[in-house]
Amino acid sequence: MEFIVQKTIEAVKVLFDQNIEASAVTLQETRKEFEGDITIVVFPFTRFSKTSPDATATAIGAYLINHVTEVADFNVIKGFLNLVIADSYWVNRFKIACNTPNFGFAQPNGQKVMVEYSSPNTNKPLHLGHVRNNLLGYSVAEILKGAGYDVAKVNLVNDRGIHICKSMLAWKKFGNGETPASSGLKGDHLVGKYYVIFDKEYKKEIDALKATGVAEDDAKKQAPLMIEAQLMLKKWEEGDKEVIDLWKMMNGWVYEGFDETYKKLGVNxxxxxxxxxxxxxxxxxxxxxxxxxxxxRKPDSSVWIDLTEDGLDQKLVLRSDGTSVYMTQDMGTAQLKYGDFKMDKSVYVVGNEQDYHFKVLFLILNKLGKEFAKGSYHLSYGMVDLPSGKMKSREGTVVDADDLIQEMIDTSREYTEALGKVDDFNDQEKVELFRKIGLGALKYHILKVDPKKRMMFDPSESIDFQGHTGPFIQYSYARIQSVLRKSGSSDFTYGEVFPLNKDERELIQQLDKFPSVIIDAADNYSPAVIGNYLYELAKAYNKFYHDNPILKPEISQHDRNFRLQLSKLTGDVIKRGMGLMGIEVPERM
RNA sequence: GGUUCCAUAGCUCAGUUGGAUAGAGCAACGGUUUUCUAAACCGUCGGUCGCAGGUUCGAAUCCUGCUGGGACUACCA
Incomplete structure (x- = not known):
């Protein structure tokens, strides 16, 4: 609505002889209880109009209606200037949208961005927290593509370290050669099982030591299992063949498991x-x-950076024995990634528990004068809380990703079959539909929340399929496809300018926002922006659908085709938008 | 202790340059189907926007303090 802003500036100049900036013109959508499409807030102008807000608004309204063809009418309520935009404008916008291939997606902007996400440890299976990470990372990457970026999705796998050795050691000592094939367990779950066993046995040793009078901190260090795990790590770093072979075998199991989960989640x-x-x-x-x-360098030869001038502390970047810490690795990896991709931006999808780490990392990269420091961004998402509190892997209070996905699919099957709409589906079609709906519900439920905020997830309360949900939007899409199929045509040409009814206008206005919504979502790295928009769009469509017949015999050819075209574009936008969230839409449901 | 994020309806969440009587969904209650899919549509009920000040014509939004909660603050990752 840039032209409204420009004409308002002009009006202010002519009426009040005042030059104002575009930023001084506040436009907002007219609240739906009032008549109009766009509202100008005129309070700031009263300073130089020297008249009441109402008089100021009326004067500007009168000017606009005479100088802007698109402004059809206006009204003033309590100092708010509500403008009615002509139907011809909206029809024109709609026609342009229909003739734009991939309407909503921006042209390539020539910029490259890397999105690093998932980044799992290979000692245990994925849980609900990882699910949020994966869904967010994938979606943000797709949104950035939609906004015109050239996107590279990368996964930095944490496949080494003491925690990995713990699983390996426990398997070696207590596993009796168990394998995914022999146990029927998914590889990542099998390895996770031994991670838990390690912790259990380790605790036993600590307790035994404490019983002999050893202090807790010392007991943790002296426990034979811990000493052995550390020895194993050392051997790993020395390239000991036996340890490396074990490591390769067990990581191989985990990767098979992860691949399966990634596939089910639809991320890549x-x-x-x-x-x-x-x-x-x-x-x-x-x-x-x-x-x-x-x-x-300190006297003990450890290396530090002093960040006290930046309001932070001193931070270690290299141990006294010359070995790396996490920060060292991340500096090196950032350099490596930049060398590989030469990206303009680099997004790290990592939980907000690492805010401090990334703050320091980016600060260091900046101080080192790295060209890629400026484009680095930590997409810091909030933790997922259960009703019982925080999830803790070792205490077994986690919601497993595979279990969760399966439960969602099962629930969607029960719900869908109870509705009795899929009796003519064959088995293959049913499986596909239940999967789409179950995952759609899960993904939408998680992605509709602002990434930055912590979110509550109650697994016992199965996720809804009604209201503000993924299935609601999927259903709207399926309905549209049903109408389009029944129309028996794909040529929806209609006549020229004509009046719109309220529902049609609302729907067009909603569709008109799509391109700017994608940009907004990309700028804020927020799938929630897309999610909330699609919900509003689906609501507008359902209202339109409910009150406006499309295929009835009494409907004129013109109205029929126009409404079909409106339905078509709505369906396209829903499909494209849901795709940005990694959610598939069914043709029937 | 220090740093930082958060607090909106019974529950889960919107509310992005400060703008009208703070919005949805779920839950509860009521209505709509011989009519393109009722996973829908319409309505009722539900709020001291954590508390107290301040800035402003105007504050859920900005500032200060307080209360409550989370995270970080390791030669862990």
Whole structure:
């Protein structure tokens, strides 16, 4: 509505002889209890109009109606200037949208962005927290594509370290050669089982030591299992064949399990990075930083950065024994990734528990003068809380990703079969539909919440299929496809300018927003923006559908085709928008 | 202790440059189907926007303090 802003500036100049900036013109959608489409807030103008808000609004309204063809009418209520925009304008916008291939998606903007997400540890299966991460990362990547970026999705797998050795050691000691094939367990679940066993046995040892009078902190360090795990890590780093073989075998199990879960979630990656290949990186950057005076070395030869001037503390970047810490690796990996992709932006989808880490990382990269520091962004999402509180892997209070997905599919099957609408579906079609609806419900439920906020997830309360949900939007799509099929045509040409009714206008206005919604979602890295928009769109369509016959005999050819075209575009936008959230839509449901 | 994020209806959430009487969904209650899919549509009920000040013509939104909750603050990742 840029032209309204420009004409308002003009009106203010002519009427009150005042030059104002475009930012001084506040436009908002007219609240639906009032007549009009666009509202101008004129309070700021009263300072120089020297008249009441109502008089100011009336004067501007009168000017606009005489100088802007699109302004058909106006009214003033309590100092708010409500403009009625001509139907011809909306019809024209609609026609343009229909003639735009991939309406909503921006043209390529020539910029490259990397989205790193998922980044699992290979010692346990994925849980609800990872699900949020994966859904967010995938969706944000798709949204960025929709906004014109060239996107690379990458997964940085944490496949080494003491926690991995714990699973390996427990399996070696207590596993009796158990494999996914012999146990029937999914690989990641099998490895996770031994991670839990390690913790249990380790605790026993700690308790035994404490009983002999050893202090807790010392007991944790002295426990034989911990000593053995650390020895194993050392052997791994030395390339000990036996340890490496075990590591390869067990990680292989985990990857098979992850691949299955990723496939079910519908997420994917353009490239995998493994920490076993990157954990030694970053040491040359330490040298670089020391030379540039960004880092300093302490007498024990550990290396630090002083961030007190930035309101933070001193931070270790290299241990006294010369080995890397997480920060060292991340500096090196950032450099590696930039070398591989030369991206303009780099998004890290990581939970907000690591806010401090990324703040420091980006600060360091900036101080080192890295060209990629400026484009780095930590998409910091909130934790997923259960009614019982926070999820803790070791305490078994996690919601497993595979279980959750299966429960959603089962629930969707029960719900759908109870409605009795799928009796003529064959088995294959049913399986597909239940999967689409179950995952649609889950994904929408998680993605509709602002990523930055913590969210509550109650697994016992099965996710709804009515109201503000994924299935509601999927259903709207299926309905549209049903109407289009029944029309028996695909040529929806209709005549020229004509009056719109309220529902039609509302729907067109909603559709008209789609391109700007995608940009907004991309700028804010927020699938929730798309989700809320699609809900509003589906609501507008359902209202329209309910009150406006399309295929009835009494409907004129013109109205019929116009409404079919309106339905068609709505369906396209829903499908495209849901695709940005990684949600599929069924042709029938 | 320090840093930081959060607090909106019984529940889950919208509310993005400060704008009208703070909105949805669920739950509860009521209505709509011989008519293109009722996973829908319409209505009723439900609020001290954590509390107290401040800035402003105007504050859920900005500032300060307080209360309550989370996270971070390791030679862990």
């Amino acid at each position: 990656f353009d490239k995998y990075y493994y920490e076993s290949n990157t954990y030694l990186l970053g040491k040359e950057i330490i040298e670089e930083g020391l030379q540039k005076g960004v880092f300093f």
